[in-house]
Amino acid sequence: MKKKLKLGVFGFGCVGQGLYHVLHETQGIKAEIKKVCVKTKNKARPVPDSFFTFDKNEILNDLDIDIVVELIDDANAAFEILKASLEKGKAVVTANKKMLAEHLEEIFNLQKKHGKPVLYEGSVxxxxxxxxxxxxYYDNDLIQSIEGIFNGSTNFILTKVFEENKNYTEALKQAQELGFAESDPSLDVKGYDPKFKLVIAIAHTFGVFVKPEDVINIGIDRISDLDLKFARENGYNIKLVARAFKSGDKIFGFVAPQFIDPTNALASVRNEYNAVQVQGAFAEKQVFIGKGAGSYPTGSAVLSDISALTYQYSYEYKKLEQAHGLTFSNELITEAFVSFDEGTPITGNDFEELQSGYASQGKQYMVGKVTLEKLLHWSKIEGVGIILAPKAAFIPLSNIQTRSLSVA
Amino acid sequence: MKKKLKLGVFGFGCVGQGLYHVLHETQGIKAEIKKVCVKTKNKARPVPDSFFTFDKNEILNDLDIDIVVELIDDANAAFEILKASLEKGKAVVTANKKMLAEHLEEIFNLQKKHGKPVLYEGSVxxxxxxxxxxxxYYDNDLIQSIEGIFNGSTNFILTKVFEENKNYTEALKQAQELGFAESDPSLDVKGYDPKFKLVIAIAHTFGVFVKPEDVINIGIDRISDLDLKFARENGYNIKLVARAFKSGDKIFGFVAPQFIDPTNALASVRNEYNAVQVQGAFAEKQVFIGKGAGSYPTGSAVLSDISALTYQYSYEYKKLEQAHGLTFSNELITEAFVSFDEGTPITGNDFEELQSGYASQGKQYMVGKVTLEKLLHWSKIEGVGIILAPKAAFIPLSNIQTRSLSVA
Incomplete structure (x- = not known):
């Protein structure tokens, strides 16, 4: 009954090759790759040359191709391909989280305009x-929060730090050698990559579009040996946590490292694994754990989207209709451990409530309740490290009648 | 665009009441309860009397009712309701795992015959x-295995045993007092409940129908204080694990307690939580964790099925078409710790490979490779305890050219 779908693929890197092999090893799916558009000529590839083209129009103008599978790195070029494909009446499958995060509302509108779906399970x-x-599955569940480990490279690094007693620099180097971290790892370790995923997840969880630049990301690159010592002595892990939650008519969301105690479901999520924890009013706590990256796991998610297109699946974005007046906000107080060099302009008065503070070897430490706004500001100052407290409270500023500025 | 669906509900126990409240608190779903059929008259209920009927035909013959939601305990009566509902052209939502496990192939055929769907997410x-x-999502993924904690009551008991240092009897009593175990807990503690769920999962994982009576279930009711001591001394948990996997053209599946080491994802699944771990060729290891029982969690799954029916969803059972010649088998060797009273007719020769054995205080212990067939036989002998080894191997008998009967 289902027609055999023809695919035009852009990019033949790790995920593209994974898709190629997955598609050739599985039987159930009625789809085949017709053409792969790549940039670099004369590169040895594990697939016959006849598959390849260097001209994007050979795919875009091919009326026989039903689905464009976009798997290139460049977010701007990817968005151009997406737009052109929809205009040509083709469905699109992509895993490009940066492109999606930056253009999600527009992509939502383009799907409506052209009546063709864009699916992107592999992006998150x-x-x-x-x-x-x-x-x-959760379309009728009132979801309160979504949080988790959205980046495999940093989780690999942090796992090595704790399990093999390495420092941050050594663990990063090992991750790079094993291919789990890019040679320029800043998108990962500064928390941009999980932020892009969080932006996409927020749209599908709460029905709210938010721009990546409005979401705060604090990375793991400032974690010091003293932070690690503190974590080890207290039996904590450190994980880079992406989280979003609803409070009243506001959606809050950000990415930051956090001390994680052993009873937290995220504590046992190791190496390149990702985890997503959804808290719903009815289903209660749900945790999903799986490989967050890699040729086959992402190829499998892309394939699943292609399979869904064989039965005309499209995202309904139902929560957009249900999100009456919800807006994104950063007006939040949380609890953090802040470390900084002596002389950095941070004082106890910057905290809503300072819980403890001490100085050692030219470094100062302060622990207490503090606004996200301050954390964002501090995260841009050289030498400042920020890690959320193990069971950090999250208090919307609007919940606080008179802001207490008590300093313990 | 979607019509507002009318529901006829059978049963108003824990899940029925959960559904009622979930349906009244959520906004997204276009469905309403028209009638609830209950058995017991004159019972105080938190809902107006006008909702209730005591005559099943008031629901079955009501042309206005689109969906029958079957939430009663009695598996035979539930199956009669399911059949009558399909015959009357109504879709069915049920969470009755025993009924489903016993009649799944027939229910598959009845759906085809009457052209109406039966959904049962809440059953597993x-x-x-x-x-x-x-x-x-996994329809194009070659799944190798599915395993996990499929029963919340026993997981609650085992959690209390290990975290609060109780013995089995004390922990069972506490679970009963808290409502996590039935007053007759044998369906849970002897492993029947997780077996029913495994039977349903096997159909959707591998496309194979198997009768519950062909699947071996070994419970946790024979766990001795010495087993607990052994686990504690070695840093193991004990979990009641349901598992099924493919090897060649055979599907194996059974329920048995197992020593679980701390690096196993199941180790951190506590109390009434369930976990399902799927190993696929492409997606690799995926873990799902959530509440396995309770009014709201199951009500939420039932609601999700109702919601799916608003857009004409039905299970496609795609893997049935892909399961060329796969058959269910118990011809397997695994590794177990077997404890028994002196005088029980179990000897080292019963093991394919005896790894160790000792006697203490009238009890004998043997550890080694042994067939499922023997384990099943022994599990029926009073006083025999069986727990799978922490990283037990699973070896199909057909893989063994000459069965070695070496005794270490």
Whole structure:
């Protein structure tokens, strides 16, 4: 009954090759790759030359091609391909989280305009089917929060730090040698990559579009040996946590490292694995764990989207209709451990409530309740490290009648 | 665009009441309860009397009712309701795992015959959307195995045993007092309940129908204080694990307690939580964790099925078409710790490979490789305790050319 779909693929890197092999090893799916558009000529590839083209129009203008699978790195070029494909009446499958995060509202509108779906399960936490579950399974569940480990490279680094007693620099180097971190790892370790995924997840969880530049990301690159010592002595892990939650008519969301105690479901999520924890009013706590990246896991998510297109699946974005007046906000107080060099302009008065503070070897430490705004500001100052407290409270500023500025 | 669906509900126990409240608190779903059929008259209920009927035909013959939601305990009566509902052209939502496990192939055929869907997400691991994911997301993934904690009551008991240093009897009593175990807990503690769920999962994972009576279930009711001591001394947990996997053209599946080491993802699944771990060729390891039972979590899964029916969803059972010649088998060797009273007719020769054995205080212990067939036989002998080894191997008998009967 289902027609055999023809695919035009852009990019033949790690995920593209994974898709190629997955598609050739599985039997159930009625789809085949017709053409792959790549940039670099004369490169040895594990597939016959006849598959390849260097001209994007050979795919875009091919009436026989039903689905464009966009798997290139460049977010701007990817968005151009997406737009051109929809205009040509082709469905699009992509895993480009940066492009999606930056253009999600526009992509939502383009789908309506052209009547063709864009699916992107592979963009958020690789193999974990979180978008589909948020769309289909939790559509009637009032979701309170979504949080988790959205980046495999940093989780690999942090796992090595704790399990093999390495410092941050050594662990990063090992991750790079094993291919789990890019040679320029800043998108990962500064928390941009998980932020892009969080932006996409927020749209499907709460029905709110937010721009990546409005979401705060604090990375793991400032974690010091003293932070690690503190974590080890107290039995904590450190994880880079992406989280979003609803409070009243506001949606809050940000990415930051956090001390994690052993009873937290995220504590046991190791190496390149990702985890997503959804707290719903009815389903209560749900955790999804799976490989967040890699050729096969992401290829599998992309394939699942292609499979869904064989039965005309499209995201309904139902929560957009339900999100009456919800807006994104950063007006939040949380609890953090802040470390900085002596002389950095940070004082106890900057905290809403200072819980403890001490100085050692030219470094100062302060722990207490503090606004996200301050954390963002401090995260841009050289030498400042920020880690959320193990069971940090999250208090919307609007919940505080008179802001207490007590200093303990 | 969607019509408002009318529901006829059978049963108003824990899940029925959960559904009622969930349906009244959520906004997104276009469905309302028209009638609830209950058995007991004159019972105080938190809902107006006008909702209730005591005559099943008031629901079955009501042309206005689109969906029958079957939430009663009695598996035979539930199956009669299911059949009558399909015959009357109504879709069915149920969470009755015993009924489903016993009649799944017939229910598959009845759906085809009457052209009406039966959905049952709530039947397997409560709030965890495992059936839907197996149907939709993993349809093109070659799944190698599915395993996990499929029963909340026994997991609650085992958690209390280890975290609060109780013995089995004390922990069972506490679970009963808190409502996590039935006054007759044998369906849970002897492993029947997780077996029913496993039977349903096997159909959606591998496309194979198997009768519950052909699947071996070994419970946790024979766990001795010495087993607990051994686990504690070695840093193990004990979990009641349901598992099924493919080897060649055979599907194996059974329920048995197992020593679990701390690096196993199941180790951190506590109290009434369930977990499902799927190993696929492409997606690799995926873990789903959520509440396995309870009024709201199961009500939420039932609601999700109702919601799916608003857009004409039905299970496609795609893997049935892909399961060329796969058959269920118990011809397997695994590794177990077997304890028994002196005088029980178990000897080292019964093991394919005896790894160790000792006697203490009238009890004998043997550890080694042994067939499932023997374990099943022994599990029926009073006083025999069986726990799988922490990283037990699973070796199909057909893989063994000459069965070695070496005794260490």
């Amino acid at each position: 936490c690789g193999s974990i089917p979180i978008i589909r579950n948020l769309e289909e | 691991c409560g709030s965890i959307p495992i059936i839907r994911n197996l149907e939709e």
